Amino acid sequence: MTLWLAGARGMLGRAFVDALTGTGVRLVQTGTELDIADRQAVRALMLAERPTTIINCAAYTRVDDAETHAEEAERSNVLGPENLALVAHETESCLVHFSSDYVFSGDASEPYDEAAHGSPKSTYGRTKWEGERRVLAYQNRGRVYVVRTSWLFAAHGNNFVRTILRLLALEDELRVVSDQVGRPTYAPDLVAAVLRLIGAAPRGSAVAEPGVYHFANLGPTSWHGFAQAVREGALLRGFPVRAREVRPVATSEFLRPAPRPRYSVLSTQRFEAVTTSTPRSWHEALDECLDAIDARAGAR
Numbered sequence: 001m002t003l004w005l006a007g008a009r010g011m012l013g014r015a016f017v018d019a020l021t022g023t024g025v026r027l028v029q030t031g032t033e034l035d036i037a038d039r040q041a042v043r044a045l046m047l048a049e050r051p052t053t054i055i056n057c058a059a060y061t062r063v064d065d066a067e068t069h070a071e072e073a074e075r076s077n078v079l080g081p082e083n084l085a086l087v088a089h090e091t092e093s094c095l096v097h098f099s100s101d102y103v104f105s106g107d108a109s110e111p112y113d114e115a116a117h118g119s120p121k122s123t124y125g126r127t128k129w130e131g132e133r134r135v136l137a138y139q140n141r142g143r144v145y146v147v148r149t150s151w152l153f154a155a156h157g158n159n160f161v162r163t164i165l166r167l168l169a170l171e172d173e174l175r176v177v178s179d180q181v182g183r184p185t186y187a188p189d190l191v192a193a194v195l196r197l198i199g200a201a202p203r204g205s206a207v208a209e210p211g212v213y214h215f216a217n218l219g220p221t222s223w224h225g226f227a228q229a230v231r232e233g234a235l236l237r238g239f240p241v242r243a244r245e246v247r248p249v250a251t252s253e254f255l256r257p258a259p260r261p262r263y264s265v266l267s268t269q270r271f272e273a274v275t276t277s278t279p280r281s282w283h284e285a286l287d288e289c290l291d292a293i294d295a296r297a298g299a300r
Contacts, residue, residue, distance in 0.1 A: 001200060002026040004051035006036055006084065007058030011157030012098065015187035016055060019195065036080030039087075046087045053094040053198065056084050059128075063102070066124040067257040077127035082134035085144060094143040095135070096194055101150035101182055103129040106261025111220075113267040114148075114212040122258040132212075139210060146212045147194055150266055151226070154187035155292035160223070164230045165293070169240040174231075178224035178248035182264045183216035186285035190215055196275055208274040214266040217282035224248040229283060233290045 003020065007013045008029035020027055028049045034041055036058050060066060060076035081097050088095040102125035103118040118129040132146050153161040167174055193215045199207035221229075228246045235241055251260065272278050 001053060002028065002049065002051045003053045003055060003200070004028040004030070004045070004049060006030055006034070006054065006056045006080075010057055010059075011152065011154050011159060012187050012190065013057040014156055015154055015191045016057065019188065019191045025200065035075075036083055037075040039083045042083045042087050046091055046093075050091070051093060053200065054084050054088055054096070055194070056081060056095065056097045059098065060124070063122060063124045063260075064257040066122065066127065070123050070127075073123060073127045074130075077124075077131045078134060081131040082137075085135040085138040088144070089138045094145070094198055095138075096145045096147060096198060097131070097135045099132050099146055099148045100125065100128045101148060101264035101266055102261060103132065103148065104261055104264055106180075106263050108263055111265040111267035112214070114214055114270055121261070124258060125261075136212070143198075143210050145194075145197060145208075145210055147190075147197070148212065148214045148266060149185045149190055150182045150216050150264055151184040152187055152190070153184060153286075153289060155289050155296060160184075160226065161230055161286065161289060162293070164227050165234060165239060168231055168234055168243045171243050174227060174243050174246045175249045175253070176224040176227040176246055177251050177254060178222045179251050180260050180262055180264075181220050181222050182261070183218070183220055183266055184226055184282040184286070185216040186282070186289055188288075189217060189279065189285055193271065193275070193279070196277075197271070213271050213274075214268050215271050216266050216268060216279065217285045218268075218279045219281050219283070220265045221282065222248075226282075229286055230290075233286060237290060237294050239290075239294070 003025050005016050009031040060073040066073040103120050104112050105119040120126045120129050138144055153159040197208040231246055
């Protein structure tokens, strides 16, 4: 297997590199040096490297900035994925494209399944929804997987867990919204799930049917609940914690350019049925993430 990892330098891309290094998979990595919105450049790489699988981790993820940089967000989240889907069709390659819980309005009261209609409220969400539609236009002509996920975190990169750890060491008190609910997702767990879906995991895991899948770690929580768990884990491991409290506050107290979904819990029942497995809890994944951060800090 030759796998092209687009967006290899980002948080999710790095998790794929860590998982695939030493497995015998030939890995082609690209970052900002290759603009996936440039169809000619995408075709040139496909012809030169002949990957059997494309994993698209490239995306515009600055949710608030997207409100004033819509064209840039569209290039990364719509035009780029469409180009990858086109060349995957032309070369009969497998494509995995990642999407977001932000494609939903957040007005639901039960977990969103894969068939739920997207109704995004932000520019970021709209570009991710349109990117899905462009990619899935090639669904009947190739092996295309769209994997929606939410609240991604890892031991490296810019993400909520690392931001909270930094603020805990600097601030006397943190104020975190408690009226937005979702499912956190640990990047290495998402990687393992995707490799299993497409049959690239070790020991002969079954290949799932192409289409849309949701993956997130088990259990809904609020951003406040997530931050509180980070603080507890930081105290347990002896991380520097100045903040005496993580206070719950309403979204209305934090005016942001882009609206956030109030409720964006993803149902993972399809993934569970196909793989006969259940994602581990986000608490367990967070413990592993904090241990990895602790180990990295110790190594320095």
